[in-house]
Amino acid sequence: MALLDEKELFELVNKLSEISFNKPFRHEVRFNHRLxxxxxxxxxxxxxxxxxxxxxxxxxVEEFNGIIKHELCHYHLHIEGKGYKHRDKEFRDLLKATGSPRHCSPLPSEQKEYRYKYLCKKCHHVYNRMRRVDVNKYSCGKCRGELVSQKE
Structure with a gap:
């Protein structure tokens, strides 16, 4: 989908706010290319x-609309003087009520290829790492089991 201009973006956010929260969005919204x-x-x-x-x-589009609804949860709770941070119960409850995601999916362009893979012998947890880990020095963070290197 092509990028929206500022007016179209505001209209989209306001429409989602009216539909999901039954309240208007009255402030500023913009794209930030540095995120x-x-x-x-x-x-x-x-x-x-x-x-x-x-x-x-x-x-x-559903993913993008979910992100907007998530940010609108922060916005509306802050405007009303309620707990708008991720750890606040009011925020988590509003996320559920509006069907907003807690986290967004990672971007395909930002997915990284891991060079090293380690497996815990005890609990079989897999660790993906960009850098090599000294298996003699480190152990599993979940159960303290021994780590072994897996070949890719």
Whole structure:
């Protein structure tokens, strides 16, 4: 999907706000091309929602709408003076009520190929790593079992 201009983006966010929350979105929303590890963020001091444009171009529309709804949960709770942070019960409850995702899926362009794979002998947990790990020095973080290197 092509990128939206600022007016279209605001209209989309306001429409989702009206549908999911029965409340209007009255502040600013924009794309932030510098976001890399997240789909979006809400900045309470500015009452600003920033969205990662890569999620609109690389992922499906449902994923992008889910990110908007997640950020709207932060926005509406903050405006109402309720707990709007991830750890707050009110935030988690509103996520469930609106069908908003807790986390966004990783972008296909940001997926990394791991060079090393380690397996715990005891609990069989797999660790994927970019750098090599000294198996004589480190053990499994879950059960303290011995790690063995797996060949890719």
């Amino acid at each position: 890399r590890t997240t789909g979006g963020r809400y900045i309470p001091g500015k009452k600003l929602i920033e969205l990662n444009p890569k999620y609109l171009t690389e992922m499906n």
